[in-house]
Amino acid sequence: DAKTTQPPSMDCAEGRAANLPCNHSTISGNEYVYWYRQIHSQGPQYIIHGLKNNETNEMASLIITEDRKSSTLILPHATLRDTAVYYCIVSPPYTDKLIFGTGTRLQVFP
């Protein structure tokens, strides 16, 4: 599986946009980029995923560079409840398996 690189931690002020980067320079052409988050002592929660195009849903936006070697998850208006570990994962469509990296611990402060 392609590996991802994320900063270990980030801070964000409540109400501001949180931009979480992810490098996946060895991503293959058919691999999707998935983002999950894990709030303390809970199971991971799906946020968004994409292949080539930018994606947006009610939770976040995903910006994928044209060469697909990196992406950014954007939480447009962070709240205290967005404090969590955010995982960027690349995975091909033919497997349901997800291999987690180290993630980014996002701390939203008042």
Added chain:
Amino acid sequence: GAVVSQHPSWVICKSGTSVKIECRSLDFQATTMFWYRQFPKQSLMLMATSNEGSKATYEQGVEKDKFLINHASLTLSTLTVTSAHPEDSSFYICSVPGQGNEKLFFGSGTQLSVL
């Protein structure tokens, strides 16, 4: 509502005993389920793939005789930690493949503490 039900949420046991964790798929029939383990302040580590009606597939370094997996129906997989020791204390999480955008739905996890 919840798609995956995991039980118990937490369990404390004595060293040498066995502990069973259940994972139920509430909305989908699941021919495969996945079991993860997470130590404090670390990421999730995939332990094994549970296969309905056949043997589980274990990741490298995971002892199959230590972590028994049974997937007897399309909605239930169980993980039994046999002869548990303090080093087995961890957060165990199961997951079920989704049928839409979500590749995997995750259970709420089981915190195991072995005394």
